[in-house]
Every structure is written in structure tokens, then in C-alpha cells.
Amino acid sequence: MEIRRMQEGDLEQVVALEKAIFSEPWSRKGFEETYQKKENCYLVVEEGGEILAYCGFWSVLDEADICNVAVRRDARRRGLAKAMLKELMEEGRKLGVTAFTLEVRVGNMPAIALYRKLGFESAGVRPGFYTKPKEDALIMWKMQKG
Numbered sequence: 001m002e003i004r005r006m007q008e009g010d011l012e013q014v015v016a017l018e019k020a021i022f023s024e025p026w027s028r029k030g031f032e033e034t035y036q037k038k039e040n041c042y043l044v045v046e047e048g049g050e051i052l053a054y055c056g057f058w059s060v061l062d063e064a065d066i067c068n069v070a071v072r073r074d075a076r077r078r079g080l081a082k083a084m085l086k087e088l089m090e091e092g093r094k095l096g097v098t099a100f101t102l103e104v105r106v107g108n109m110p111a112i113a114l115y116r117k118l119g120f121e122s123a124g125v126r127p128g129f130y131t132k133p134k135e136d137a138l139i140m141w142k143m144q145k146g
Contacts, residue, residue: 001045001080002045002047003044003045003087005041005043005044006031006043006044006056008032010044010046010051010054011028011032014031014054015031018031018068020072021072022070023131024131034056037058039060040058041064041091042056042068043084043091045071045075045080045083045084047075052071052072052080053071053075053080053081053084054070054084055068055081055085055088056068057097057100059097061096063098063099063100065100066088066101067102069084069111081111085118089142089144098143098144099144100120100142101139101140101141102115103126103137103138103139104138105137106125106135106137107135119142121142122140123139124138124139125137125138126139
């Protein structure tokens, strides 16, 4: 298993995984427009030539918004998300990021538990943030030393 930066050759698998997991998936164009920007960081977990997971952040100054955290259903419960997010935050630290934020569905208890283990704290709720199905988002933040 390898955690590495997303590359153009990964996009077909990433987009397919995005469509399989999310009710409102990003398009290929959405990934193309974001993954290569110097202020953003997108990682994939690859094993045997297959993308099992991916995540990314968009940064502005010293803050980063984590988005697109996805793990293939048949690869869950192996610690991939935890390892990938730790690496993502380390990449952010190298870019000077000292605060990370994310939104998660209030009903996604496994993800919320993982984010808490990684040091994220609840900071509020965005009512009706998600659609298909409609659900509130829990806003979480993690501060880290630079």
C-alpha cells in the first residue's frame, strides 16, 4: 500500500470511486481544476495499481479545508482513512497550515469518531448542508503547531 500525491493517471479511478460513494459527486473537471494547484494537496492510497482511497484539502494562508475523504467500500476498516489523513495533515504542515477544518454528515458516526481520534473538535453545525439526502453538517476543526 502506498500513500502518494494524486496524479492525472489516477483521475479515472478517483472519479469512479467518487460516483460510487457520494450522492452528489464531483466531476472529473472538478478534480482536474483542483488537485494540481500549489495551495491544494490531494492524496491517493494505491495498492496493486488500484486506488482504494483519496482525500484532499484546499488551503488559504494557514488554514486548510479538508474535502473529498473517500475509501472504497471493500477497503474500509483497514486504517486507510486514518493513515491518509495523517499524511495529508503532514503535507499541510509543510505548507504552513496550522488549522484544518472539515464538514461531515451529523449521522456519519464512524467518520466523526475517526476525526475526533485525529484531534478534531466540534465547532458548530451547518443546517441542511447536505442534500440527497438532506442532512446537517457537523463543522470540525483541528489546530496544529507549525
